[in-house]
Amino acid sequence: MQEKSPLSRSCGKNTSCAGRLYAAWRPYILVAPLVIFMGLTFVLALGSAVLQSLGFVPGAAANVLTLRFYREVLLESDFLTSLSYTIYIALVATLLSNLLGVMVAFVMLSMGQRPKWQRLLYQVPIVIPHLVVIVLVFHFFSQTGVASRLAYWLGCITHPNQFPLLVFDRLGIGIVLVYLYKQVPFATMIVAGTLENISARFKEAAYNLGAGRLQLCTQILLPLLGPTILSVFLITFAFTFGAFEVPFLIGTPAWNMLPVKAFFYYMRPDLTYRASSMVINVLITVISLGFAIAYSHILALIQRQTEGGER
Amino acid sequence: MRFPRLRALIFYSFLFATSAPVLSLVVLTVSAAWRYPSLLPTVFSWRYLVSVLAQDRRTAEALINSTLIAALTTALTLLLAVPAAKALGLYQFRGRQAVKLLVLLPLMVPGITVTMGMHLTLIHLGLAGSIAGVVVVHTVFTLPYATRVLINVFELVGEKYEKQAAMLGASPRMILTGVTLPMIMPGLLSAAIMSFIVSFSQYITTFFIGGGRILTVPLLLVPHLQSGEIQVAAVYSLLFIMSTLASIALMEGIVRKFYKGAYFLQT
Numbered sequence: 001m002q003e004k005s006p007l008s009r010s011c012g013k014n015t016s017c018a019g020r021l022y023a024a025w026r027p028y029i030l031v032a033p034l035v036i037f038m039g040l041t042f043v044l045a046l047g048s049a050v051l052q053s054l055g056f057v058p059g060a061a062a063n064v065l066t067l068r069f070y071r072e073v074l075l076e077s078d079f080l081t082s083l084s085y086t087i088y089i090a091l092v093a094t095l096l097s098n099l100l101g102v103m104v105a106f107v108m109l110s111m112g113q114r115p116k117w118q119r120l121l122y123q124v125p126i127v128i129p130h131l132v133v134i135v136l137v138f139h140f141f142s143q144t145g146v147a148s149r150l151a152y153w154l155g156c157i158t159h160p161n162q163f164p165l166l167v168f169d170r171l172g173i174g175i176v177l178v179y180l181y182k183q184v185p186f187a188t189m190i191v192a193g194t195l196e197n198i199s200a201r202f203k204e205a206a207y208n209l210g211a212g213r214l215q216l217c218t219q220i221l222l223p224l225l226g227p228t229i230l231s232v233f234l235i236t237f238a239f240t241f242g243a244f245e246v247p248f249l250i251g252t253p254a255w256n257m258l259p260v261k262a263f264f265y266y267m268r269p270d271l272t273y274r275a276s277s278m279v280i281n282v283l284i285t286v287i288s289l290g291f292a293i294a295y296s297h298i299l300a301l302i303q304r305q306t307e308g309g310e311r
Numbered sequence: 312m313r314f315p316r317l318r319a320l321i322f323y324s325f326l327f328a329t330s331a332p333v334l335s336l337v338v339l340t341v342s343a344a345w346r347y348p349s350l351l352p353t354v355f356s357w358r359y360l361v362s363v364l365a366q367d368r369r370t371a372e373a374l375i376n377s378t379l380i381a382a383l384t385t386a387l388t389l390l391l392a393v394p395a396a397k398a399l400g401l402y403q404f405r406g407r408q409a410v411k412l413l414v415l416l417p418l419m420v421p422g423i424t425v426t427m428g429m430h431l432t433l434i435h436l437g438l439a440g441s442i443a444g445v446v447v448v449h450t451v452f453t454l455p456y457a458t459r460v461l462i463n464v465f466e467l468v469g470e471k472y473e474k475q476a477a478m479l480g481a482s483p484r485m486i487l488t489g490v491t492l493p494m495i496m497p498g499l500l501s502a503a504i505m506s507f508i509v510s511f512s513q514y515i516t517t518f519f520i521g522g523g524r525i526l527t528v529p530l531l532l533v534p535h536l537q538s539g540e541i542q543v544a545a546v547y548s549l550l551f552i553m554s555t556l557a558s559i560a561l562m563e564g565i566v567r568k569f570y571k572g573a574y575f576l577q578t
Binding site (some may be wrong): 026027028030031033034035038041042043045047048055058092103104107111118121122127128131132134135136139144146152160179181183188196204235241242243244259263275276278281282288289291 | 318321322326328329330332333335336337338339342344348349350390391392394396397398399402404406407410414416417418419420421423424425426427428431432447448451453458473482484508509512514515529532533536537541544545548549552555
């Protein structure tokens, strides 16, 4: 905080001017390698995507900047289908995993300090990659999977064909199951961390002032938990919205989520399709970034509110 | 406390749901035949384990590539992230928020967009189809995690100990190895582990930038998943989990050995 404008201060007796100059430039020297790297990779990649979406595809026939591909993609009949399907999957997966995650976090806190092995055990899915989770969902929920066998033994079905289609299905249940396995523990971990913190600070005070358990939950814990839940929601939504591998491997062939659609366009031998692919890429990036911006605004708003309340 | 049984039921079924599937993976790898209504494999054998781990030479190649790429990615990530996180965590300077945003953005922008966007650049640079190219792309996706953790650590540790050491006449190098590194070591370790796991799990980035020439464990796994050979996919999954765990244990072991007396902050 004190080093806000180090250059404006005159050089003192104890520190040399060179030293002061170095102190002023030090943060920039420290971040320079990272910024240069990100500029040459990430920023350049986004720039290249935008350029290609405007028709500037190296190697393709015509290289004129045009909005033609945006019009073509947006007017295509199955673009809207893909967009709504993508939003639907991302919304269902995110809402369910947040709901369950918050619930488990509350249950866990109410059961007191859990032993370390239990806290480690429930976090296992966070480090297991999506690919392995897809293997697990196949194993459990395909028509000849474990769930189907259990249904057989319980007498619900007599033949694997009678088991509902839960992978490669149009409702995207397989995709959602993969995300739930990964994201519920993630939401639980983050929410439980904040919850423990808040609860330690306010529980005694609230009880002393005569609050009931329900009041503690609804008046204190949930409002203070708001920013955390919101941030988990937006992070998981943005991820699910733009993720490729899960819908590519376990989704229905009937409808493609937008990232999968972009991939298929890109892989076509005709290079002009790369422009269409990049149009979709730019659109999903804009939507994801919209969520990121909304997230930071809401977060700032809530922070200001709580700070005002504390004063 | 109301409904203690219900709450215990919820919590323990949650624990069961997170851990039991992983154990079932082990059963899957040793099942040679698993006829339909049977709940347990009908024939147990090592066949899939042996054919994948011992007889298929691509397995060793993929494992070596995966580990090498993940190790290089981790090294590059820490090299870029540690100084930047120090500046972002300790100093106020113009453009700080912009840099913070820039490094966190790859978490918000779809991975496939970044990968496809980088494809052409890397082809022009001659890095497509090489380990170096794959490492560069993986690093874009590991940097946000590593930097975020390290910023928190630097904010927590502050600069006062370094300043004190300097006041007492320590050289910059002594400060680095004797003060800074031991103090940020827990954060450094979790940043390294996260980078390693994120790199190890990459599929589509390696597929795209490796151009089919760089074989990693996920690239071996996926075709078997697509063709429904779930036992083979399970063997690769298990190999995947085991090698990740082994690498984490190794990293932790090295850190513990060299920083035995270090003051470990709770992070």
